[in-house]
Amino acid sequence: MVLFSPTSRSLVGLAVTLLAVGLFSWYALRQVEGLSDLQTRIIDRNRRDSLQLLRIQNNLQNLGFSMRDMTTRTAGYPVAAWKAEFERTRFDLDDAFRIEHELGPTSRSDQQQQFLEDSVSQFWAAAERAFQLSGEGREEQAQALVRDILQTRHASIAGTVARFLVMNNEAEQKAAAEVRAIYSNVERNIYYFLLAAVVVICGTSVSLILQNRRVFRSLDQLSHQRQVLARKLITMQEDMFRSIARELHDEFGQVLTAVGALLARAQKPETSTEKLAKSLRETQQIVQEALDGVRSLSVRLHPNVLDDYGLEGAVEWYVRHISEQTGLNIECVKEGDFAGVVPPETAIHVYRILQESINNVVRHSDSKRAWVRLRRNARKLELEIEDRGVGLPEDPRTAEGLGLVGMRERAELIRGSLTFSRPAEGGTLVRLEAPLTA
Secondary structure, three states: OHHHOHHHHHHHHHHHHHHHHHHHHHHHHHHHHHHHHHHHHHHHHHHHHHHHHHHHHHHHHHHHHHHHHHOOHHHOOOHHHHHHHHHHHHHHHHHHHHHHHHHOOOOOOHHHHHHHHHHHHHHHHHHHHHHHHHHOOOHHHHHHHHHHHHHHHHHHHHHHHHHHHHHHHHHHHHHHHHHHHHHHHHHHHHHHHHHHHHHHHHHHHHHHHHHHHHHHHHHHHHHHHHHHHHHHHHHHHHHHHHHHHHHHHHHHHHHHHHHHHHHHHHOOOOOOHHHHHHHHHHHHHHHHHHHHHHHHHHHHHOOHHHHHHHHHHHHHHHHHHHHHHHOOEEEEEEEEOOOOOOOHHHHHHHHHHHHHHHHHHHHHHOOOEEEEEEEEOOOEEEEEEEEOOOOOOOOHHHOOOHHHHHHHHHHHHOOOEEEEEOOOOOOEEEEEEEEOOO
């Protein structure tokens, strides 16, 4: 019952919602982290690498112009005249290559990088050789070296740098496509998450509304039962007062009057010893009858047998007492461990439910036989009263008799469950289950 209570449903709905929010937040953070890594690792890095490649390309272009002038005979300057310019350009190229090597994308192979470094080294080695030849006066050989070696190495380096720029551009385009895909997935999943959240919220709300309706109907029915019980309890209280007053007036009043008359007769002087003894015997008999009446009234008000013998003994005594009074054949069966003591607050309610059930059998069932079964273990107590009479209505919950209402109330007071059913053989089966643990 607790599993399907409104509070449990709310907690389950809240747990599912929080789980969905947590999972989606984890997914979104992973996507954002991947997006940030993609942007930092590929896009930004490729962009800075491309800037260095453009810097290298610009320096290579300046070197190309210089080598063109070096090989032109109309320039009028020896090859060695460009050595200072080459050294300045080499310093800037070395710095650019160093930065570019650090920023180079991981997609670039080691062979490509090594080829570029080897080409640059060979280019500067050839340039030093050309400047050396020019310094020795061998200008023709120096110019031939520039045309045959330097310009070839220069073209190879420029081509490699251009390929690197193209690769960076392709990597940026691929990364941009991945970024768009991530944005698209996140956007789509946000819509899915919102849809799922709306479905969960709507489902939880509808479930709570339906459950609340059932709770309100149960409360309304319970309130009606409480009103009926209150009215009938007041009526029962008045009936009890009238019954006690009638008992006191009719029974004990007459007894005391008779005792007074007998004592007055015994005090007369002419009363003989025989008549005095007779009056005393009659007085003793009347007093004994009055005592039996007091005991019977006391048992009806509170069963002292519960205090003296416990619930098990009280059940046996009551079954035997009713059988002797009414002639109803009642079979009492006890099962389980009866070593412990049933708590008094539980025993009195179980005993009253037994009384009311047996009274209903005697008054309304027209049955000649009944069964009382008492079972007990360490956790709970079970009581069954079964007969073969006319039985209860099809739906026992519609019965509003004071006895049935009182039985239900007593079962609730001890946190037990009370059920009414029709056995296959006919009649009525009243079943009470009451917990014995705190």
